[in-house]
Amino acid sequence: MDTKERRRKILEILGEVYPDAHCELNHTTPFELLVATILSAQCTDKRVNMVTERLFAKYNTAEAFADLSPEALEPEIKELGLFRNKAKNIVAMSRALIRDYDGEVPADRDALEALPGVGRKTANVVASNAFDIPAIAVDTHVFRVAHRLGLVHRAKTPRATEEQLMKNIPKALWTQAHHRLIFHGRRVCEARNPRCDECPLLSYCPEGTKRVKAG
Numbered sequence: 001m002d003t004k005e006r007r008r009k010i011l012e013i014l015g016e017v018y019p020d021a022h023c024e025l026n027h028t029t030p031f032e033l034l035v036a037t038i039l040s041a042q043c044t045d046k047r048v049n050m051v052t053e054r055l056f057a058k059y060n061t062a063e064a065f066a067d068l069s070p071e072a073l074e075p076e077i078k079e080l081g082l083f084r085n086k087a088k089n090i091v092a093m094s095r096a097l098i099r100d101y102d103g104e105v106p107a108d109r110d111a112l113e114a115l116p117g118v119g120r121k122t123a124n125v126v127a128s129n130a131f132d133i134p135a136i137a138v139d140t141h142v143f144r145v146a147h148r149l150g151l152v153h154r155a156k157t158p159r160a161t162e163e164q165l166m167k168n169i170p171k172a173l174w175t176q177a178h179h180r181l182i183f184h185g186r187r188v189c190e191a192r193n194p195r196c197d198e199c200p201l202l203s204y205c206p207e208g209t210k211r212v213k214a215g
């Protein structure tokens with residue numbers, strides 16, 4: 001089987017196994033998703049959802065966050081790692097939205113990435129989930145699983161991984177592939193103990209084949 005066919009098969013199986021893979025950060029608006037994604041750096045979605053359930057009941061617009069000082073926001077999110085930096089970024093991002101976009105989140109990947117505290121991964125998450133703009137956000141799960149499956153080859157950085165994935169996956173599948181790789185990484189292809197023996201992708205996975213052979 002050639003590489004192209006192998007990749008096609010992997011995407012097909014991921015689609016069968018995780019037909020409903022979706023963003024697991026709870027949100028009801030693009031702004032809430034933007035805040036939740038900023039909060040999710042180095043934290044689990046579950047923990048972020050616990051914090052945002054309480055936080056969004058109090059504040060959930062750019063106006064509300066722009067009126068806060070970072071110091072006033074810090075206690076609301078202090079269960080999360082890097083909370084001081086996140087508080088600073090969320091307030092600065094909200095003020096930038098008020099100043100430049102009437103408080104709305106721009107439906108544009110580059111405009112998103114230009115906001116304070118918003119990196120490429122966050123911009124891709126918001127663009128794809130809030131605005132249906134095809135994008136592949138590369139987090140730690142996507143990076144790891146894509147390499148193990150040979151969907152990318154020796155991409156050293158998340159950006160290089162994203163570039164290779166965009167080349168190797170049809171554009172119509174970018175957003176779904178992102179969710180499905182994350183689902184697979186959280187449920188089967190875990191960082192320390194990938195469960196290759198019970199993985200439906202084993203026959204197509206170079207890393208899994210190696211691991212199973214090595215016993």
Ligand code: SF4
Pocket residue numbers: 148149188189190194195196197199200201202205206207208209
């Ligand atoms: Fe991950 Fe193993 Fe499955 Fe490959 S076979 S995707 S390494 S769990």
